[in-house]
Amino acid sequence: MLFHSATFLVSVAVLVAAYWLAPWHRARLVLLFAASLVFYGWRHWPSVFLLLGSIAFNYALGRVLEKRRSRGLLAFGVALNLSFLLYFKYARFLVEQLIHLGALLGVSLEVPKPDAWMPLGISFFTFQVVAYLVDVYRREIPAERSVLVFAVFKSFFAQLVAGPIVRGSEFLPQLRERRAFEAERLHRGAWLILCGLFLKVGVADVIGEYVDFAWSAPDTLGFNNAWLVAYAYAAQLLADFWGYSTMAVGLGHCFGLVLPVNFDNPYASASLREFWRRWHITLSGWLRDYLYISLGGNRGVSKARAAFNRLATMALGGLWHGAGWNFILWGTLHGVWMDLELATEKARAKWPRWLGVLVTFHVVVLLWLPFRAPSMARLGQFVTQLFTGQFDVAMPTQTIVMTVGFLALQKPLFSLVRYERLETLKPWAEVTLAALMAWALLAYGSAKSDFIYYVF
Amino acid sequence: MSSGARRLLLLSAAVLGLLGALEVLCRVEAEGLAAISHRVRFKLALLHGKGDVAFVALGSSRSNDGLAPAALGLGEGFSAATPSSSLATLEYMATHLGAQKLVLVELSRPQWDPQPLELDAVPPTDFTGDPLGEWLHAHSVLLRVRRGFALENLPRVAGLLLSKQLDGSEWFRSRQLVEMFRPAQPPPGVADDAAWAPAPPTADPALLDADSPRVVDGYVRALEALKKTGARVVLVAPPLAMLWRVEDCAPPMNALRAEVVRRTGAPVVDFTCAAVDDRWFVDGQHLSSPGRARYSKALGEALRALP
Numbered sequence: 001m002l003f004h005s006a007t008f009l010v011s012v013a014v015l016v017a018a019y020w021l022a023p024w025h026r027a028r029l030v031l032l033f034a035a036s037l038v039f040y041g042w043r044h045w046p047s048v049f050l051l052l053g054s055i056a057f058n059y060a061l062g063r064v065l066e067k068r069r070s071r072g073l074l075a076f077g078v079a080l081n082l083s084f085l086l087y088f089k090y091a092r093f094l095v096e097q098l099i100h101l102g103a104l105l106g107v108s109l110e111v112p113k114p115d116a117w118m119p120l121g122i123s124f125f126t127f128q129v130v131a132y133l134v135d136v137y138r139r140e141i142p143a144e145r146s147v148l149v150f151a152v153f154k155s156f157f158a159q160l161v162a163g164p165i166v167r168g169s170e171f172l173p174q175l176r177e178r179r180a181f182e183a184e185r186l187h188r189g190a191w192l193i194l195c196g197l198f199l200k201v202g203v204a205d206v207i208g209e210y211v212d213f214a215w216s217a218p219d220t221l222g223f224n225n226a227w228l229v230a231y232a233y234a235a236q237l238l239a240d241f242w243g244y245s246t247m248a249v250g251l252g253h254c255f256g257l258v259l260p261v262n263f264d265n266p267y268a269s270a271s272l273r274e275f276w277r278r279w280h281i282t283l284s285g286w287l288r289d290y291l292y293i294s295l296g297g298n299r300g301v302s303k304a305r306a307a308f309n310r311l312a313t314m315a316l317g318g319l320w321h322g323a324g325w326n327f328i329l330w331g332t333l334h335g336v337w338m339d340l341e342l343a344t345e346k347a348r349a350k351w352p353r354w355l356g357v358l359v360t361f362h363v364v365v366l367l368w369l370p371f372r373a374p375s376m377a378r379l380g381q382f383v384t385q386l387f388t389g390q391f392d393v394a395m396p397t398q399t400i401v402m403t404v405g406f407l408a409l410q411k412p413l414f415s416l417v418r419y420e421r422l423e424t425l426k427p428w429a430e431v432t433l434a435a436l437m438a439w440a441l442l443a444y445g446s447a448k449s450d451f452i453y454y455v456f
Numbered sequence: 457m458s459s460g461a462r463r464l465l466l467l468s469a470a471v472l473g474l475l476g477a478l479e480v481l482c483r484v485e486a487e488g489l490a491a492i493s494h495r496v497r498f499k500l501a502l503l504h505g506k507g508d509v510a511f512v513a514l515g516s517s518r519s520n521d522g523l524a525p526a527a528l529g530l531g532e533g534f535s536a537a538t539p540s541s542s543l544a545t546l547e548y549m550a551t552h553l554g555a556q557k558l559v560l561v562e563l564s565r566p567q568w569d570p571q572p573l574e575l576d577a578v579p580p581t582d583f584t585g586d587p588l589g590e591w592l593h594a595h596s597v598l599l600r601v602r603r604g605f606a607l608e609n610l611p612r613v614a615g616l617l618l619s620k621q622l623d624g625s626e627w628f629r630s631r632q633l634v635e636m637f638r639p640a641q642p643p644p645g646v647a648d649d650a651a652w653a654p655a656p657p658t659a660d661p662a663l664l665d666a667d668s669p670r671v672v673d674g675y676v677r678a679l680e681a682l683k684k685t686g687a688r689v690v691l692v693a694p695p696l697a698m699l700w701r702v703e704d705c706a707p708p709m710n711a712l713r714a715e716v717v718r719r720t721g722a723p724v725v726d727f728t729c730a731a732v733d734d735r736w737f738v739d740g741q742h743l744s745s746p747g748r749a750r751y752s753k754a755l756g757e758a759l760r761a762l763p
Contacts, residue, residue, distance in 0.1 A: 005586035042585050184460030190467055427463055431470040438471045442478070442598070443605040447578045 001042040003247045004201050009193075011035075016186070016254045025178035029148045032156060032255065039157035040120065047119040050084070051155055058129045059150045065136045066143035074137045078130050085126045088118055093323035121161030123320055127286050129154060132168045134290055141168045149175045158251035162244050164262045164282040171257070179256035188418075191430070192250025195417045198437040199243030203406055205446030207236040210399040215374060218382035222392025226385040232403040233372050234365045238267065239406060241280070246417055265414040267364070267407065270356030271348070272338050275364060287317050307342075311335035326370040326379060333367050475598070478605070482597040489597075492612045493604030494575050495628060496545055499536045500552055502627075505619025509534045513692075514549050515562025516541035521630050522694045522743040523560075525623045527752035530558070530759060535625040537562065542569040543674040550678035556687040560759075561679065563691040563713050564728065565704055568671040576600040630742045642746040643735030651732045652695075652754040654725045659714035663707050671712060672719050679720045690759065691717060695727040695751060697740040705729040725758040727751070 001008045015035050022028045041048040061077045086094075095113050102109035132153075135141045144150040152175050159166055214221055214229040221229065245262035252259035266279035276284040292313040298306035311332065318331015341348065348356065373379035406413070416433065418425060425433075482489050491501035503512065510531030513523050517539040525533030536549060546567055553559065561567075577600060583590040593599050603609065615622060682689050693713065696704055703709070705728050717724045734740070736747030743751055 001585050006589035006592050007586045010588055182460065183458050183464055187460045187464035187467065190464060194467075194471065427466060430463070431466055434467055434470045435474050438474050439605060442475070442602045443607070445602075447580045 001039050003244065003251075004197055008039075012251065012254065019255055020181045026148065028178075028255075029152050029175065032152050033148065036152070036155040036157040036160060040155065040160060043120070044117065047117075050119050050122075051125070054081070054084070054125070054129065055147075055151050055154050058133065058154065059144065059147055062133060062136045062143035062150070065133060069137060069139070071137075074133060077133045081126050081130055081133075085122055088122055090319075090323045124163045124165055125154060125160060127283075127290075127320075128165050128167075131165070131286060131290055135168050141172065144168070144172055146176070156252075156257075158248045158255075158257075159259055162241075162248075163280075164245055164248060164260045165286050166259060166282070170260065174257050182256065185253045185256055189250040189253030191434075192246050192253065192417065194250075194434055194437055196243040196245070196247030196250060198441060199239045199246065199417075201243075201445040202437065202440045203402065204236045204240035204243060206444055207232050207239070207399055207402050207406070209446055210396045211236055211372075215372065215378065215382070218378055218385055221382070221385045221389060223385060223387065223389035225392045225395060226382060226389055228395065228400060228403065229382075230365050230369060230386065231407065232399055233368055234267070234361075235403045235406045237368060237372075238263070242417075263414075265410055267361050267410055268357055269360050270353050271341050271360055272334060272363065273341065275360060276334075283317070283320075287313050291316060307339045310338055314338065321371070325376060326373050330367055330370040333370070337363055337367075479596060479598040482601055486597055486601075488613075488616060489601045489604045490575075491616060492609055493577065493601040495538045495540070496548060496573065497575065498612050498615070498627070499538055499624055500549070501616055502619045502622060502624050503534050503536055504554070505616060506534060506622065506624075507620070509556070511558035511560060512536050512553060512556050513560040513562075514546060514553075515560075515692075515694075516564065516566035517628065517630065518564055518566060518694045518696075518741055518743075519560075519562045519692070520625065520628055521738075522748050522751045523755070524625060524748050524752040527749055528756035528759065530756060532623070534623055537624075539628045540571070541567055542571040542573065543567065543671065543678075544571065544573040546678045547674060547681070548573050548575075550681040553682065553685070553687075555685045556682070559682050559687045559689050560692045561675075561682075561689055561722075563675075563693045563716060563724065563726065565709065568674065570667075570670065577602045631738050631744070635745050642750075643733055646733045646735060648731070648733045651730050652727075652750065653730060654693075654727050654754075654758050655729055656724055657693075657710040657713035657717065657726055657728070658707070659718065660707060660711040661715065663711035664715060665708065668712055668715060672715050675716045676719050679722055689720075689722045690762065691720070691722050691724040691726075692755060692759075693724070693726040693728045694743070695730045695732045695736075697732075697734040697737040699734075699740040701729065701731070723762050725755060725762070727754070 001011075015031065019028050019031050022031060037048055037051070040051055057080070058077070061073070065073055065077070092113050095111050099109050099111060132141075136143045144153065149172060153166070153168065153172055156166075156171075211229055211233050214225065218226070242263045249259045249261060260282050262281050264278040264281065266275050269275035269278055292309055295309040295312060296305060297309060301309070312335075314335030315328055315332040318327045318329070318334070321327045321331070369382060370379055373382065416425075487501070491497045503509070511525070511528075511533040513519055513525065513533065513535045515523075515537040517537070520535060520537035520539060523535055523537065525535050536553070538545065541562075546561070579593040579599070580586075580589065583593075604612075612627075615627065679689050695701075710729070713724075713726065713728070736743055736750060738744045
């Protein structure tokens with residue numbers, strides 16, 4: 001079920017009413033869990049069994065890990081969770097690479113390509129539960145006693161399929177506690193859902209129509225339109241994922257739950273390291289705490305080792321986004337640029353901030369190209385057009401206006417999507433903005449749909 | 457009531473109230489909003505608002521840019537030509553035009569495009585898992601005509617109010633805005649008067665391809681619908697610059713136009729192969745303001761010369 005479908009929005013309204021009318025905390029949790037299972041199984045019900053199995057296994061393992069702090073047990077749990085991710089998401093890619101390698105070596109491999117379905121959000125909930133197991137092992141949180149609380153933690157529909165990746169330390173205590181109804185929280189939730197809907201349907205999908213069209217035949221683009229598509233995709237991706245995350249945070253508020261914020265004006269970053277502190281914040285935090293630090297981080301290791309750790313973290317972060325060389329290339333290039341930034345830190349310190357922002361923004365925009373490219377061949381065609389294409393007289397006016405407008409208005413937009421202090425927005429301003437967003441959704445909203453990060 | 461509850465109610469009322477009010481408005485003013493939301497319906501609504509006219513021109517952006525009804529010298533006319541026109545547009549127009557005295561039907565390549573005519577806002581491509589969304593799209597008038605609320609379509613409201621004073625050619629012209637501030641001049645030293653002569657297309661049935669029956673049958677249906685209302689129909693083809701002429705005046709294209717003329721039995725005024733100066737055009741296929749005046753004059757003369 002998609003967040004921006006009418007069925008979902010009306011179902012949530014009914015669920016919110018039932019949730020707050022339920023007199024017992026346990027009943028509320030049962031409602032949330034049942035709704036999450038319906039949400040998850042809506043398009044593909046067999047996935048529910050995978051989710052239920054994962055809940056049962058990780059709940060039990062968490063309890064055992066708490067009693068017996070065994071590194072081997074943790075490794076087993078992490079490996080088992082990752083093996084599902086590996087099978088569902090990467091098996092086909094790995095087999096294809098094996099066949100390619102065989103062909104290069106002159107060996108014809110007759111390996112059947114796995115044809116598993118891809119359970120929605122498997123990358124997100126795998127990372128979430130791995131973090132939980134590691135936290136329990138590190139004694140940073142106690143293992144959850146209540147299976148119901150743990151089930152809701154693992155399956156809460158607002159964050160199940162595309163994050164934010166919620167940590168046990170911040171979410172489990174909220175689920176254990178019975179919350180009192182606060183109209184202010186519900187109000188904030190409704191506002192964030194509307195903002196997210198506008199970003200997704202009114203901005204990302206509208207820009208995405210031309211981006212998709214352009215990427216279907218990049219060799220026909222003029223250089224001006226190729227550059228436009230590069231900027232447009234940067235805008236589309238942010239609006240899409242920020243829109244989704246904002247709706248997720250809003251949905252959390254509707255049930256009295258606080259989900260972490262995932263974006264903080266990332267294109268205003270003066271370095272890639274800063275960018276990753278502002279873009280997909282919960283994934284960056286996960287990669288830092290559970291991968292980079294586990295690899296050795298940058299403390300007490302040689303500079304070369306620290307650089308390798310950064311590169312490996314970013315390359316694996318890239319691979320997490322999808323099974324393809326383009327994602328590995330994208331992540332690796334981010335790692336390379338971060339190492340370059342560190343190597344030139346002294347020189348860069350003399351730059352004015354705007355120059356750092358300008359350079360970083362363009363690095364990010366160009367590095368989105370492998371991320372978006374449907375194949376390496378198309379990526380090559382696109383980059384060729386960027387630098388050697390002819391000038392194309394016909395340019396899509398709507399895409400230009402939307403892209404420039406959205407990128408230029410980042411600061412005010414981020415201040416309008418208020419996660420914490422909605423009461424500081426004057427009521428008349430709120431109503432006017434809400435009416436404008438509803439009108440824009442109506443008049444310009446795209447018919448095309450699907451969140452980009454759903455496939456990850 | 458707490459401030460949070462009050463503001464939540466205010467927010468819900470603003471959004472749901474706006475959508476509800478617009479849905480009611482769309483149901484009360486269904487025709488007007490449908491006309492604002494789509495260029496084809498809009499031109500038809502303008503024509504119906506204008507009332508009785510001496511002739512109506514149907515066609516693509518080539519005719520829309522190239523034809524000034526007042527300059528034809530045939531009495532008060534109306535241009536119902538639209539950009540992004542297709543064979544489906546022509547057939548829709550032909551069946552919804554109402555009784556007319558004379559209809560000029562463009563006979564050129566854009567007009568026989570196979571593109572379907574999407575009159576309503578396109579619904580989401582995939583309703584999987586969204587039965588309520590599907591139901592809403594099937595029952596809401598607002599969702600069908602929602603494009604009518606786009607900023608760029610709002611001036612059409614004024615158009616509908618002033619339809620009696622308009623001839624339809626005021627809308628959708630390429631570079632109209634630019635030429636309002638910087639009127640295009642006739643090309644200096646141009647001497648192509650002799651080229652502005654129509655010539656009927658050359659028939660050669662052997663050159664007709666597999667797509668030809670679709671085009672010919674579409675024209676036959678459209679012209680039959682027009683003739684049923686008592687209209688006299690003339691096929692007209694606007695001129696083109698060299699770049700486009702080499703394609704549109706190629707033997708297979710000529711053969712197709714000739715086949716349409718033969719099957720419909722309608723008189724034709726065809727400028728496709730007229731070797732006019734390229735400088736009359738803004739982009740090779742759309743006439744500039746002076747080009748429009750020149751073509752309208754030549755077309756008017758040719759039409760008046762018809763038996």
